Amino acid sequence: xxxxxxxxxxxxxxxxxxxxxxxxxxxxxxxxxxxxxxxxxxxxxxxxxxxxxxxxxxxxxxxxxxxxxxxxxxxxxxxxxxxxxxxxxxxxxxxxxxxxxxxxxxxxxxxxxxxxxxxxxxxxxxxxxxxxxxx
Amino acid sequence: xxxxxxxxxxxxxxxxxxxxxxxxxxxxxxxxxxxxxxxxxxxxxxxxxxxxxxxxxxxxxxxxxxxxxxxxxxxxxxxxxxxxxxxxxxxxxxxxxxxxxxxxxxxxxxxxxxxxxxxxxxxxxxxxxxxxxxxxxxxxxxxxxxxxxxxxxxxxxxxxxxxxxxxxxxxxxxxxxxxxxxxxxxxxxxxxxxxxxxxxxxxxxxxxxxxxxxxxxxxxxxxxxxxxxxxxxxxxxxxxxxxxxxxxxxxxxxxxxxxxxxxxxxxxxxxxxxxxxxxxxxxxxxxxxxxxxxxxxxxxxxxxxxxxxxxxxxxxxxxxxxxxxxxxxxxxxxxxxxxxxxxxxxxxxxxxxxxxxxxxxxxxxxxxxxxxxxxxxxxxxxxxxxxxxxxxx
Ligand SMILES: [Zn+2]
Numbered sequence: 060x061x062x063x064x065x066x067x068x069x070x071x072x073x074x075x076x077x078x079x080x081x082x083x084x085x086x087x088x089x090x091x092x093x094x095x096x097x098x099x100x101x102x103x104x105x106x107x108x109x110x111x112x113x114x115x116x117x118x119x120x121x122x123x124x125x126x127x128x129x130x131x132x133x134x135x136x137x138x139x140x141x142x143x144x145x146x147x148x149x150x151x152x153x154x155x156x157x158x159x160x161x162x163x164x165x166x167x168x169x170x171x172x173x174x175x176x177x178x179x180x181x182x183x184x185x186x187x188x189x190x191x192x193x194x
Numbered sequence: 195x196x197x198x199x200x201x202x203x204x205x206x207x208x209x210x211x212x213x214x215x216x217x218x219x220x221x222x223x224x225x226x227x228x229x230x231x232x233x234x235x236x237x238x239x240x241x242x243x244x245x246x247x248x249x250x251x252x253x254x255x256x257x258x259x260x261x262x263x264x265x266x267x268x269x270x271x272x273x274x275x276x277x278x279x280x281x282x283x284x285x286x287x288x289x290x291x292x293x294x295x296x297x298x299x300x301x302x303x304x305x306x307x308x309x310x311x312x313x314x315x316x317x318x319x320x321x322x323x324x325x326x327x328x329x330x331x332x333x334x335x336x337x338x339x340x341x342x343x344x345x346x347x348x349x350x351x352x353x354x355x356x357x358x359x360x361x362x363x364x365x366x367x368x369x370x371x372x373x374x375x376x377x378x379x380x381x382x383x384x385x386x387x388x389x390x391x392x393x394x395x396x397x398x399x400x401x402x403x404x405x406x407x408x409x410x411x412x413x414x415x416x417x418x419x420x421x422x423x424x425x426x427x428x429x430x431x432x433x434x435x436x437x438x439x440x441x442x443x444x445x446x447x448x449x450x451x452x453x454x455x456x457x458x459x460x461x462x463x464x465x466x467x468x469x470x471x472x473x474x475x476x477x478x479x480x481x482x483x484x485x486x487x488x489x490x491x492x493x494x495x496x497x498x499x500x501x502x503x504x505x506x507x508x509x510x511x512x513x514x515x516x517x518x519x520x521x522x523x524x525x526x527x528x529x530x531x532x533x534x535x536x537x538x539x540x541x542x543x544x545x546x547x548x549x550x551x552x553x554x555x556x557x558x559x560x561x562x563x564x565x566x567x568x569x570x571x572x573x574x575x576x577x578x579x580x581x582x583x584x585x586x587x
Binding site: 065066067068069070071072073074099100106125126127128129130131132133134135138141142144146153154155156157158169180184186188 | 316317318319320321322323324325326327328329330331332333334335336337338339340341342343346349350351353354357399400401402403404448453455456460
């Protein structure tokens with residue numbers, strides 16, 4: 060992998076827990092203590108019931124590819140031309156965008172089983188990348 | 195219908211534009227002033243009469259300065275609408291409301307940009323600094339993963355759309371070929387006399403699969419402006435009025451800006467459905483009453499989605515609509531008769547509003563017969579807007 064850095068992440072008081080979780084090796088999903096629903100991206104209140112009583116659950120990190128692209132242009136290091144980026148639907152039901160690593164072309168399709176690969180990309184940025192469920 | 199309506203209370207009576215280029219060689223402010231003065235001249239209205247201005251948040255030219263430079267005397271309403279091209283018809287809604295309620299007599303809307311020569315949107319957001327604002331935090335969900343450009347944000351939804359509906363990238367190509375066929379007849383279009391074939395589309399390089407180069411609109415320098423006055427005054431002016439029969443904005447269904455990936459069905463543009471429902475209700479017409487449409491075409495896939503959301507075909511059937519050529523000049527609903535942003539220029543949708551006016555007047559280079567109503571849509575994937583113009587009020 061290139062030494063070039065990925066784009067920096069803007070973190071605020073609503074999203075801090077998510078990034079802190081990744082630093083501890085956990086993929087967290089915001090959870091409402093009042094209505095028990097999950098939401099991602101996280102926010103200051105529950106979008107379902109407007110409660111401010113929020114905590115987080117740890118995801119299993121397993122899911123499926125809901126959609127995907129292959130990014131060709133513009134691509135700058137550390138990314139490689141044609142690298143797949145996926146929209147993962149987690150088992151818990153929420154979705155998130157992830158750079159898809161360690162995959163062969165035939166492993167990138169809508170419905171494919173995937174799992175999280177929490178990765179320290181550099182000193183500052185730790186991301187929930189994903190990879191095929193069976194490599 | 196509610197008595198409280200903006201429908202038919204105002205009209206677009208002037209349109210103006212600069213040339214469309216890749217390097218204007220002039221300041222954006224100059225482009226804005228040139229287009230506004232041209233629109234006032236087209237309307238036969240002295241620019242000093244302008245008492246309302248609305249534009250987009252991404253425009254770099256303050257309403258105050260444009261008004262000062264055109265010799266304006268009293269500016270009573272100024273506003274700018276958010277979300278880039280999604281704003282395109284929003285300023286017309288502002289104008290229609292201001293005129294219908296008596297706040298203003300003469301409102302100008304404009305979009306002026308050196309987008310190609312000074313700050314290309316297509317390069318993406320990779321080098322934004324980290325700060326705690328909502329917008330930067332929102333970019334954090336995708337940009338560190340390399341999803342950094344408008345094309346890539348659209349491609350993610352497009353892949354889901356194609357998969358769900360059995361459509362192919364050739365269907366996307368049909369949108370592009372159609373736009374370029376219209377531009378080929380338009381001397382003001384960047385791609386004048388440069389039609390393309392479906393083969394050209396399929397041979398163009400990948401930008402972000404499933405999108406190729408020819409699925410992405412061009413980047414442009416230029417400006418377009420329109421003048422809006424009341425329906426009574428419109429009747430006294432030189433051109434046939436393009437009555438604003440409907441104007442609407444929409445944001446709904448777990449809306450995000452370009453990345454509504456968390457809604458139930460990411461292959462849809464439900465915010466366009468919200469705009470459509472409002473426009474048709476305001477105007478008291480439906481999709482079958484529309485003879486031609488300007489369907490915002492920054493990227494081809496969302497043209498397909500919009501054809502469905504605005505009711506020109508059933509959900510999932512845009513591919514059939516395109517395969518039978520209904521979007522071409524010989525079809526049942528010629529779209530983007532100026533060439534669209536794929537073919538004419540990317541002026542963030544305001545050039546599409548001007549084309550809607552030309553179709554009402556009978557002045558398009560690709561004129562459609564017996565035009566009674568024209569739909570104009572705005573940027574998609576973001577909170578959006580739409581306009582329904584009528585030949586009668
Ligand atoms: Zn709740």
